Structures are given as structure tokens and as C-alpha cells.
Amino acid sequence: MDNMLHVSSSPHVRAKDSTNRIMAYVILALLPTSLFGIFNFGLKALLLIVLTIASCVATEWVFEKIIHKESTISDLSAVVTGLLLALNLPVTLPWWEAVLGGVFAIAIVKMMFGGLGQNFMNPALGARCFLLIAFAADMTNFVTDTYTGATPLAAMRNGEVINNMDALIGRTAGTIGETSAIAILIGAVILILLGVITLAIPASYLITFVVFMLIFGGHGFDMNYIVAQLCSGGIMLGAFFMATDYVTSPITPKGRIVFGICCGILTGLFRCFGANAEGVSFAIILSNIFVPMIEKMTIPRAFGQVKEKKEGK
Amino acid sequence: MGLRTFKGGVHPFEGKELSKDRPVEEYLPGKDLVFPVSQHIGAPAKPVVAVGDAVKKGQLIAEAGGFVSANIYSSVSGTVKAIAPHRVATGDMVNSIVIENDGSYEEVAYEESEVGSLSKEAIIEKVKKAGVVGMGGAGFPTHVKLSPKEPDKIDYIIANCAECEPYLTSDYRRMMDNPELLVGGMKIVLQLFDNAKGVLGVENNKPDCIAKLEEICRDEPRIEVVALQTKYPQGGERQLIKAVTGREINSKMLPADAGCIVDNVETLVCIYRAVKEGKPVMHRIFTVTGDAVKEPRNFYVSVGTNYAELLEAAGGLKEGGAEKMISGGPMMGFSMFDLNVPITKTNSSLLCLSKDDVSHLEPSACINCGRCVEACPELLVPSRLAKQADLKLGEEFEKWNGMECIECGSCSFICPARRPLAQSIKTMKKDILAARRKK
Numbered sequence: 001m002d003n004m005l006h007v008s009s010s011p012h013v014r015a016k017d018s019t020n021r022i023m024a025y026v027i028l029a030l031l032p033t034s035l036f037g038i039f040n041f042g043l044k045a046l047l048l049i050v051l052t053i054a055s056c057v058a059t060e061w062v063f064e065k066i067i068h069k070e071s072t073i074s075d076l077s078a079v080v081t082g083l084l085l086a087l088n089l090p091v092t093l094p095w096w097e098a099v100l101g102g103v104f105a106i107a108i109v110k111m112m113f114g115g116l117g118q119n120f121m122n123p124a125l126g127a128r129c130f131l132l133i134a135f136a137a138d139m140t141n142f143v144t145d146t147y148t149g150a151t152p153l154a155a156m157r158n159g160e161v162i163n164n165m166d167a168l169i170g171r172t173a174g175t176i177g178e179t180s181a182i183a184i185l186i187g188a189v190i191l192i193l194l195g196v197i198t199l200a201i202p203a204s205y206l207i208t209f210v211v212f213m214l215i216f217g218g219h220g221f222d223m224n225y226i227v228a229q230l231c232s233g234g235i236m237l238g239a240f241f242m243a244t245d246y247v248t249s250p251i252t253p254k255g256r257i258v259f260g261i262c263c264g265i266l267t268g269l270f271r272c273f274g275a276n277a278e279g280v281s282f283a284i285i286l287s288n289i290f291v292p293m294i295e296k297m298t299i300p301r302a303f304g305q306v307k308e309k310k311e312g313k
Numbered sequence: 314m315g316l317r318t319f320k321g322g323v324h325p326f327e328g329k330e331l332s333k334d335r336p337v338e339e340y341l342p343g344k345d346l347v348f349p350v351s352q353h354i355g356a357p358a359k360p361v362v363a364v365g366d367a368v369k370k371g372q373l374i375a376e377a378g379g380f381v382s383a384n385i386y387s388s389v390s391g392t393v394k395a396i397a398p399h400r401v402a403t404g405d406m407v408n409s410i411v412i413e414n415d416g417s418y419e420e421v422a423y424e425e426s427e428v429g430s431l432s433k434e435a436i437i438e439k440v441k442k443a444g445v446v447g448m449g450g451a452g453f454p455t456h457v458k459l460s461p462k463e464p465d466k467i468d469y470i471i472a473n474c475a476e477c478e479p480y481l482t483s484d485y486r487r488m489m490d491n492p493e494l495l496v497g498g499m500k501i502v503l504q505l506f507d508n509a510k511g512v513l514g515v516e517n518n519k520p521d522c523i524a525k526l527e528e529i530c531r532d533e534p535r536i537e538v539v540a541l542q543t544k545y546p547q548g549g550e551r552q553l554i555k556a557v558t559g560r561e562i563n564s565k566m567l568p569a570d571a572g573c574i575v576d577n578v579e580t581l582v583c584i585y586r587a588v589k590e591g592k593p594v595m596h597r598i599f600t601v602t603g604d605a606v607k608e609p610r611n612f613y614v615s616v617g618t619n620y621a622e623l624l625e626a627a628g629g630l631k632e633g634g635a636e637k638m639i640s641g642g643p644m645m646g647f648s649m650f651d652l653n654v655p656i657t658k659t660n661s662s663l664l665c666l667s668k669d670d671v672s673h674l675e676p677s678a679c680i681n682c683g684r685c686v687e688a689c690p691e692l693l694v695p696s697r698l699a700k701q702a703d704l705k706l707g708e709e710f711e712k713w714n715g716m717e718c719i720e721c722g723s724c725s726f727i728c729p730a731r732r733p734l735a736q737s738i739k740t741m742k743k744d745i746l747a748a749r750r751k752k
Contacts, residue, residue, distance in 0.1 A: 006636050006669040007404075007650050009736040011722030012643040013325050013479070013670050017684075019677055019729045075677065117678035117730075246682040251694055253686065295697075302714035303320075303691040304551060304563035 017195075019116075023076035025194045029187035030083055030241065036183040037176035041091040041144060045176045048089055048098050053082030055102030063111045077116050081105050084124035084241060087177020088234065088281070089131070092141045097134075101127040121288045122248045125281045132281070140276075147173035152232035153277035156225070164224060167231035174233065181231040188240040200256040201249060201263075202239040208264025209235065216272050234280035235267060242280075248288040255291075255298035262287040262294070316517055318542035319552040321690040323723045325545055325644060327518065328480040332602040332609040337486050339613040340626055344414055346617030347399050347655035348374060348385055349407040353452040355381030360410055366393045371421040371593060374410050377441070383454045383658075384444035387412055388595035388615035390419040402620070402640035402654050403647045409655070412617065423591035433464075433505050436588055443587030444594045444658075449473060449484075449548070449577030450641065452659040455584065458576070459505055461569035467506040469573045471557050472499055472581055474515040474522065475541060475548030478642025483598035483661045484578040486611045488515070488522040491582065492529050496536065498581030501588050502574065503535050509574075511536040512557050518543040545644060546721040550575050552690050564717050579661075594658055601627040603665035605635035614656055620663055621652035636669040644722045674731040685724035685734055691717045695724035699734040702741030707748070710741055718742060 038045045060078040064071050085101055105127035113119045119126075132139045142151050149155065151173045152162045166172050170180025177184075191197045210226055219225040230236070243249060243263050250259050263283050270279020351357040358375035362368060368387045375385040391414045399409035426439070441456035461467060472495065476484040487495060499511045513530070515523050517540045530536045541547050541556050551562055553575060560571040568575050576584070579597055586592040595616055602609040607628030614623065620640070624630070639646040640660055652663075685695035693714055701710040710716075715738060724734040 005638055005648070005650050006672040007648045008637075008669075008672050009733060009739070010639075010643075010645050010647065011325075011671075011726045011735065012637060012639055012646065012648060012666070013726060014674070014731065015323065015325075015727045015729075017727075017729045018731065019680055022680075022682065022729055072677070077680075115678060117680050246680045249681075251681050251683045251686055251696060253683075256683075299713055300686075300692050300694065302563065302693055302717040303555075304561035304566065305714065305717070306563070 020074060020076045022196055023080050025191070025196050026080050026241070027076065027083060029190040029194075029196070030087065030177070032186045033087060033177045033180055033183040033237065034083065036170055036180045037087060040170060040179060041146075041176055045091045047095065048091065048093065048176065049083060049086040051095055052086040052089070052098050052102040053079055055099040056082035056085070056106045059103045059106035060111065063107055072116060075116060078106060081110070081123045085127050087237060088124060088128045088175050090139060090142050090175055091144060093135075093138050097131060097138060101131045104130050117247050119247060120291065121285050122242055122245045125242055125285050128281050129285060142173040144173070149173060151277065152228065153271070156228060156232070157277045161224070162228050162232065164227050164231060167228060172232070178234045178237045181236050184236040184240060191240065191244075197240070197244045200253065201244050201260040204257045204260025205239045205243055205263045205267075206230065206235070208261045209267050212265055212268030213272070216268060218272070229271070233271075233278045238267075238280040238284055239263070243284050243287070248291060250291050250295045250298065252295050252298040252300055254300065255294045258294050258298060259287055259291065262290055316540055316542040317556040318544055318547060319555045319690055321688055321692065321723065322544040322546065322552070323688050323726050325479050325726060328602070329482050329485065329518075331480065331604070332600050332611055333482040333485050335610045337490060337598055337611045337613050340615075340618065340623060342389060342414055342615045342618040343622050345394065345619070346387075346389055346412045346414055346615065347409045347619070348387065348412065348617045349399065349401050349409040349655065349657055350375050350385065351407050352385060352616075352657040352659060353383040353446040353454055355379060355383070355454055357408065358382055358385045360396055362393045362410065364393050364396060367391070368393060368412060369419050369421045371423065371595065373593075374412070377444075377454075381454055381457055383446050384442060384593065385410075386444060386593040386595055388617050389414040390417055391415040400651060400654050401657065402649060402660055404650070425591055426589060428501055428504070428589055431588070436501060436505060439588045439591070440584055443583065443592065445580060445583045445587055446594070446658055447577060448579035448583060448597060448658055448661075450645070450659050450661065455576065455580055458574055459502065461567075461574070464506055465508055466572055467509050467569060467574055469558055470499065470502050470506060470509045470511045471553060471573055471575045472511070472513045473548050473550070473553055473575055473577045474513050474526075475553060476519070476578075477516060477543075477545045477548040478644055478646075479545070480602050480664050481600055481642050481662050482602070482611060483600050485519060485522060486598055487578050487582060488519070489525060492525050494582040494585050495578055496526070496529055496533065497589065498576075498583070498585035499536055500533070501584055502576065502581070506574070513538045514541050514553055514557050515539070516541050516543040516547055545723065546690055546719070549690060549719055549721055551719065597656070597658065597661070599623065599656055599660065600662040602662060603635070605630050605633070605665040605667040607631050616656060616658055618656045619652075620649075620654050620656065623656070624652060624663060624665070630665060631667070633667055635665040635667055637666045637672075639664040639666070644726065645720065676732045677730045679730050679732060682729060684727045684729065688723040688727040690721060690723060691719055693717060695734045695738060696732070698741070699732065699737035702737040705741075705744075707741070707745055711745065716742060716745065
């Protein structure tokens with residue numbers, strides 16, 4: 001017993017999942033829709049994905065160099081942000097705008113607020129909205145060689161009936177990663193099976209959205225229309241991959257459901273009454289802002305706790 | 314119906330295979346035995362022997378220092394060598410009686426009883442006299458537990474046979490080797506509470522124990538064996554009560570407030586010995602295990618035996634040594650820097666790990682993933698509590714129910730950012746309790 005023994009506070013063992021393993025799981029779960037996006041839109045899509053990821057990782061590295069902090073790029077969170085951002089861009093976007101989006105996502109939305117875990121807004125969505133405002137025309141240009149028509153959501157707005165099968169599979173116009181509901185759902189199953197997310201947020205989000213659309217959608221109980229709404233635009237990607245972003249969603253179990261409802265109502269509101277056919281990004285980042293308030297309102301009841309506070313105060 | 318359990322919890326590596334099938338061997342202690350006067354919750358016991366006194370095995374050497382306190386007996390015969398502070402497994406220095414073992418084990422006479430003819434008061438008195446405390450680790454004096462304000466309202470006596478801490482196998486051996494002592498202890502406690510039903514709650518990773526206990530309880534109408542889901546901390550008092558009865562208690566309540574009395578396996582065995590055989594607490598089963606130990610074993614040890622001696626008795630360490638030594642299990646045990654400490658009534662194992670999983674970990678930023686929330690058996694938000702603790706925000710901490718933490722460590726175990734959540738929360742709890750006491 002010549003060696004020194006290690007002493008630390010209990011527990012003395014740890015579970016396997018670490019932050020970068022979880023991020024790797026998310027990347028894995030995003031692969032189906034990423035691959036479909038490349039298949040659907042061609043190599044330009046791959047180029048944008050690579051560029052935004054590189055831009056996000058490089059920005060984080062440079063930012064931390066400048067402020068003399070240890071580099072955190074190995075936690076893979078910047079890769080996830082870059083990938084998510086790319087999946088939210090139209091394939092026609094000039095490459096430098098995509099790169100700029102990556103810089104904005106990391107430098108402004110994430111690092112300025114203290115880095116991983118501190119940002120109040122989903123960096124990828126923050127950047128997407130920034131690009132949407134800064135380069136409105138480029139960000140809404142979904143015309144490619146394959147798809148010359150409007151996005152399904154825009155078509156529906158004009159009163160057209162879209163082909164639900166196309167929307168489900170993803171053979172439609174849209175951003176790189178949002179078109180295929182099936183590919184996104186495969187990813188969602190991966191996330192759930194690996195224990196990365198629970199159904200709390202996506203389920204409450206989607207159910208609320210469906211209820212909202214049934215009431216205010218103007219198509220009554222037309223199930224075709226509801227399915228078309230669910231499979232089109234960013235709602236699937238948003239519900240499973242963006243609204244579930246740990247950092248920017250509530251940590252309390254009830255809060256997650258409230259947050260999902262919030263996202264659902266706002267998405268419905270924006271899609272039915274907004275200026276654009278789409279509203280998922282704004283719905284989620286707006287809901288992100290409510291998170292601290294939602295958490296405060298949903299402090300869980302502790303085990304064995306009896307209601308007593310109400311009378312006291 | 315699914316197996317009974319509680320909400321939350323984690324599944325650490327069990328590690329029980331290392332020692333579970335090793336038969337219990339009696340270990341005769343070496344020269345000096347050390348008896349700390351605080352082996353229980355409550356007032357320290359007062360030594361009733363002086364340096365130079367000759368003592369017999371089974372002789373009272375320190376008497377309870379109040380109602381919530383417990384007697385301490387010598388487990389060997391010999392001479393009192395010193396009464397001085399000595400280090401214990403938690404790292405603290407505690408006033409201790411050191412007895413030099415003469416190796417003859419000359420024993421006092423014990424008064425056997427016909428249990429059925431004893432009054433309730435007499436039973437409790439015998440438990441008190443024998444110095445029985447919660448042997449699972451908490452060390453709460455058992456006679457206090459057995460004297461609730463309203464005994465008629467107790468409808469469950471729960472034997473904590475969960476043994477949910479990884480690696481520990483002392484309760485397992487007891488259940489396999491001496492189930493009649495355990496059930497005997499349970500019957501004695503049932504004799505105290507007319508309206509109660511006895512439940513033996515066992516995790517289902519011990520099917521052999523369940524079968525054995527069911528067999529010997531077949532003709533016991535008041536005792537039932539209940540299989541519980543294997544999940545840490547199933548053996549936490551509040552979690553066990555929830556699993557068995559569906560009732561919940563919080564930090565301000567006692568199990569008796571939910572009509573329950575919970576006793577650990579070894580405690581019930583001690584109750585049986587105390588009441589039936591008149592024997593005080595002098596022995597317990599103790600496991601020496603871990604991947605760094607040459608021959609992991611279960612020992613029948615005398616209270617006061619030195620940890621280092623027992624490690625030698627288990628063949629010592631493998632080549633390569635151990636990075637970490639823990640008194641107790643890996644989830645709630647204390648890491649030790651010195652093995653020259655005595656086994657007390659509440660110590661159940663020495664765990665030697667060749668690799669320390671934890672000390673080299675660098676905590677990274679909380680990503681708010683909520684795994685700690687899902688794991689917390691008290692349904693708290695550990696990441697938030699730990700943040701409030703680090704910022705010393707006592708008021709917020711209490712508002713988020715931080716004082717309900719049972720310190721099981723599930724949050725730190727599961728945290729992917731490797732943050733020492735339980736450590737922060739424990740520290741804050743201590744600070745708040747200290748501040749309350751000052752008021």
C-alpha cells in the first residue's frame with residue numbers, strides 16, 4: 001500500500017453516456033434525413049452541410065482561443081449545430097451565406113451567452129432566423145432543377161392539394177433536411193431508442209399542433225390536410241430535433257409538456273395567420289424564450305411532498 | 314402486474330458475482346480491537362470501563378448516552394488498552410475504546426428467553442440493552458424505531474432485503490444462510506405490533522433468496538415475501554416503503570407516519586439474537602470485494618476488527634494494487650485514505666477498485682439534458698439544485714425542495730457532463746442544516 005489512494009465524494013461509479021456520446025447519437029440520428037437531403041438535392045447539399053459544420057466548429061475553436069478558454073469542440077455540440085443549420089437551409093443558398101450562418105449560430109447565439117448549456121435560444125434556429133431576415137430572398141428560394149414549383153406549405157396556402165405520399169417520402173421542395181417525414185421519423189426512433197429524448201416534447205408539440213389546425217386550419221376534419229401539414233415544412237424536424245434541444249427546453253417534466261404545447265400553438269398560429277406559410281423556427285425560438293418562466297411554474301412536487309405551501313403564502 | 318418499485322433510479326453495474334457465492338467464514342480478529350463510542354445516530358455512548366480493566370466477550374463497555382443512543386459491547390475478551398480518539402471509516406476521528414484481545418474469547422453468560430411469553434416492553438428493553446442499531450448503514454437505534462407514538466397504527470413491518478448497493482453481498486449471504494434468523498427477527502417485531510403485516514422486500518436479482526424466504530414463510534400467515542424491481546436505490550427507506558405500500562413519506566416524516574417500520578436484514582437478525590438468545594451486537598457479516606482484491610470473501614467478523622487485517626485475510630490486493638478503497642458500496646460508500654480503521658456495527662463492506670472511475674473526470678457544462686431529473690428517486694431537479702448550491706442560493710435551493718435529497722448519488726452517476734451534482738447538493742444541505750441549528 002505504498003500508492004496513494006484516491007479520495008472523492010460518492011458515488012464512485014458513473015454511467016456510460018457522456019456529453020459527446022450523446023451528441024454523437026444525435027448526429028447518427030440526423031444521418032437518415034441528411035443522406036436523403038443529399039440524394040434529393042444533389043451534391044450541393046453535401047457541400048452546404050460540410051461548410052456549415054466546418055464554420056461552426058471553426059468559430060467555436062477561434063472564439064475560445066480568443067477568450068483563452070479551453071477548447072470544447074470535442075464535445076461535438078458545434079457539429080450538431082452546424083448539421084442542424086444546414087438541414088434548415090435551402091440548397092440554393094449561396095455558400096458564403098451558409099458559412100455566415102454558422103458563424104452567427106456559434107459566435108452570437110451560443111458563445112456570447114457563455115457557450116454550451118448557457119444559450120437561451122437554439123443556435124441553429126437562431127442562425128436560420130437571422131439568415132431569413134438578412135437574406136430573405138435567398139432563404140426562400142426553393143427552386144431547383146428538380147423542383148420548380150412551390151414548397152408544399154406554400155402550395156397549400158394557395159389552396160392546392162398536395163400529394164401526401166410525396167411529402168411523406170420527401171420528394172418535394174424545401175430545405176435540405178426537412179422534406180422527408182420518414183427519414184426524420186427513423187432518426188426520431190433512433191433518438192428515443194438510445195434514450196436521448198423522450199416523447200414529452202414532440203408528442204405534446206404535434207398533438208397541440210394537430211388540434212390547433214383542426215380548429216383554426218379552415219379545413220375542418222380533413223385528415224388529408226392534417227397529414228399534409230404534419231409532413232410538410234419543418235415541423236417534423238423541429239418537433240424531434242430542434243424543440244428537444246436540451247439546453248433550450250425546460251428540464252422539468254411538466255415544463256416539457258407545456259413547452260411542447262407552446263410550440264404547437266405558435267406553429268399553428270404562424271402557419272394559419274402569419275405572413276409566411278411556415279412558422280416552425282419562429283415558434284420554437286419564441287418558445288425558447290419562455291423556458292425560464294415555464295420552469296419556474298413547473299417546479300416538480302418532491303417525493304412524498306404534501307400540498308402545504310398554498311395556505312402558508 | 315409489473316414488479317413493484319418507485320419512480321426514477323439508475324442501474325449501476327452490480328458486481329455482486331465477485332463475492333455472492335463465497336461462503337461466510339468466521340474471522341478471528343487480531344491483537345487490538347477498536348470500539349468507537351459513536352457507531353449510531355444520536356448521542357455517543359459513555360465508556361463504562363477504564364484503561365487496564367479486564368473485559369470478557371459480551372461485556373458492556375460503553376452505555377447509551379441518552380434515549381437516542383446505543384450500548385456497545387466488547388466482541389473479545391482481553392484488557393482495555395486505551396480510550397482515545399481513533400479514525401473511523403468515514404475519515405472522522407471518534408473517541409474509541411481499544412481492547413487488547415487475549416485470544417481466549419472468554420464469554421459472559423447470556424439470558425435466553427421464550428420469546429412468546431415476553432411482554433412488548435420486555436422485548437423493546439432487550440433490543441435496547443443489546444445495542445441494536447440500523448445495521449444497513451444509518452445506525453439509527455432500533456429500540457427508538459420500535460417505540461412509535463401510536464403502535465396501533467403501524468400496519469407494515471418491512472424487512473429491507475433489497476441490498477441495492479452494487480457489490481454488497483452481506484445481506485444476500487444472510488438470507489441464503491440464515492433465513493430463519495431473519496424471519497425469527499421479523500416475528501419478534503410483529504409481536505410488538507398487533508395490526509401489522511410483515512413484508513420481506515427483495516430485489517428480483519436475487520431469485521434464490523426469494524425462493525428460500527418464500528419457502529420458510531409458507532406457514533407464516535403474517536409474513537409475505539415481495540419481489541421488487543432491481544433498481545438503485547430500491548433499498549432507500551422511502552423508496553422501499555413506496556414500492557411495498559404505495560405510500561410516500563418526505564424528509565419531515567418518519568416511516569411510522571406512513572404506518573411502516575423498516576429494518577435491514579442484519580438488524581432483524583440482531584433483534585432475534587438480542588431477544589431470543591440475549592446476545593448483544595458483537596458480530597456482523599462483512600464483505601471484502603472489488604476487482605482489486607485477490608479473493609473476494611464474506612466474513613463473519615467481530616465488531617472492532619481492523620479493515621486492513623480483513624483485506625489481508627481476503628488474500629490482499631492483486632498485483633497493480635487499488636486506486637480507490639471504499640467503505641460500503643460504490644454509490645453511497647466513503648472512499649478511504651487509511652485502512653487502519655475498525656469495523657463498526659454499520660459497516661458492511663470494503664470495496665477495493667483497481668481503477669478509480671471518478672477522480673480524473675473533468676466536469677463539463679451542464680447541457681440541461683434532464684437525465685438527473687429522470688434518475689432522481691425524490692423527483693427533484695438535481696442539476697438546478699447543484700447550481701443553486703454552488704452559488705449558495707439557499708432560499709432557491711429550499712424552494713426547489715433540495716432538502717428532500719436522500720444523497721443516493723443517482724444524479725452524479727447518470728450525469729453525462731460528469732458534474733458532481735450529489736456532492737454540491739450534500740454540501741448545501743449540510744450548510745442549511747448547520748444554519749438552522751444556529752438559530
